[in-house]
Amino acid sequence: MALKHNGSALALSAMLATVAGFGGAPLAAEPVLSPLVAMPVAAPNPVRGADDKIHLAYELTLINQSQLIVGIEAVDVVDAVTDQVIQHLDWKAVDAQLRLNSREEGNVMAPANSGYLFMDVTFAADAKLPPVIAHRFQLSVKSTKPDADGPKPPSSISFRGVPVSVGAPAVVITPPLKGPRWVVGGGCCATISYHRGATLSINGQVHVAERFAIDFVQLSDNGSLASGPAAALASYRYFGAEILSVADGVVAAIHDGDAEEVPGKLPEGKSIDNAGGNYVVVDIGEGHFAFYAHLQPGSLRVKQGDHVGQGQVLALLGNSGNTDTPHLHFHVMDGPSPLEANGLPYAFTAFEGEGVVREEAPLFTDGVVNIDASALAGPHKDQLPLNLEVVSFP
Ligand SMILES: [Zn+2]
Structure with a gap:
């Protein structure tokens, strides 16, 4: 597509x-x-x-x-x-x-x-x-x-x-996951989230590759992330969820072989090179690259240079790299390097809003989250889900 x-x-x-003179020249100050x-x-x-x-x-x-x-x-x-x-x-x-x-x-x-x-x-x-x-x-x-x-x-x-x-409008893509009640962690736009706040100076230039990044975690039936000991990967029902290509494209880069980390705390010794753990970058055209990170080791179903179709399974959701909870880190950027790039916005073709998480702390402390069920609720088309929104994908 x-x-x-x-x-x-x-x-x-x-x-x-770009057409000179359209609507008058910018005012001189x-x-x-x-x-x-x-x-x-x-x-x-x-x-x-x-x-x-x-x-x-x-x-x-x-x-x-x-x-x-x-x-x-x-x-x-x-x-x-x-x-x-x-x-x-x-x-x-x-x-x-x-x-x-x-x-x-x-x-x-x-x-x-x-x-x-x-x-x-x-x-x-x-x-x-x-x-x-x-x-x-x-x-x-x-x-x-x-x-x-x-x-x-x-x-x-x-x-x-x-x-x-003001640049071109956001690319419209399909969601990278299926199923109900995914929480948009570190999302856009009003707050300085840990993603947007990552103004990284790389080789002397500032890059905000994660400007529109989302960490997806899925709520269990009782509204918590884990249904068992927080340090056990098996407690997270969504661990191993299939990660789907958001558009047709060509695999530009992959990394595999990093072990799963133990949930509950951030691992030590992670650098800019291995923060994403196992990952896939797909060139989806027109200068847009999709980045999928923290994947399960050995779960990658593609290799560099492969052509992939929209909705094709790329890998399984894991907990590799700089992560304290199984999640999918997803963002779109203007080049194949996950961090030495400019973060670009994107919109999902369709999702259902299930409310907005009022307090994010329980997400990080193995608690039950409190949701304002009416906020941003209902069907959404060609939109970007916003920070702490709970969304269901078809
Ligand atoms: Zn992230």
Whole structure:
């Protein structure tokens, strides 16, 4: 089956973005000396979420390149052509979405501090997305030496810039699993999940390969993961579930031979090379690669170069690599390397929403999860399931 994309209007607007002069040129901004540098890690691709909103999830690398103390009081995301405000982040929202590399908290960056601002810009399902967005920053500024002689810095600085192109819409694929009550662990988009927060600098460049990654675990009939001792693989009913190819493609990479880990704690000594344990990467076309990780040793049914069909069994769900519970780690990326890649969004053709897990802690402590059964409930088509959603696949 050929790949299809959701939202043909989006595809059109993305295409037109490359046509010079469409809809007017992006507004020129007054040049303002800015103590803050903001750079997108990658241009975002829109995806329709299970909340029926279109999400643009991306990150801005922020560097305070000045000797001033910079408070980020507000960030407006604007249409780069019309200047219409799409989303407003006040200082509290900045505080929640900013992760400083110094590990300090808040919306204030000391001199030379850097970090990432995790953006989740949303649009109505029928919205026509702008081809380019830009950002208006409002900063408060303080000197580190307020009593020193000489010129004083202004107390506030505002600038507009940081254009970001809106890319092609998410690829639509079939789910990698079958059956009821799979929990979307570490999913998109509003929270800085452990997947999205994995802003890895590899060979000097930042990669967020896991931006849209999901860890799938399946709830048992009583709402827990294990139906027996937590350290026994056999306690997890879904251990050994068949992993299905989400599209037609060609196997680009595999790894096999890593032993199962004992559930209940993360193993020691895992590096970037063996974090995924046994895995399969399938080139599904148009610059998209699907990554399936933590597979059972010896369960891989494909080898590099094999052509696979949509729905074909690739391997069995396991607990190899950097994992403390049997699960399928799944993501889509723009190259064959699982981590040295840019994470791309995707939508599943069909799934049923069974609610959203209220508290994720029981998932990690062998407890029974509490589910808000009405949240995101019902049938979904061509959407990305969102963080902690419970979904059933056909
Ligand atoms: Zn994962």
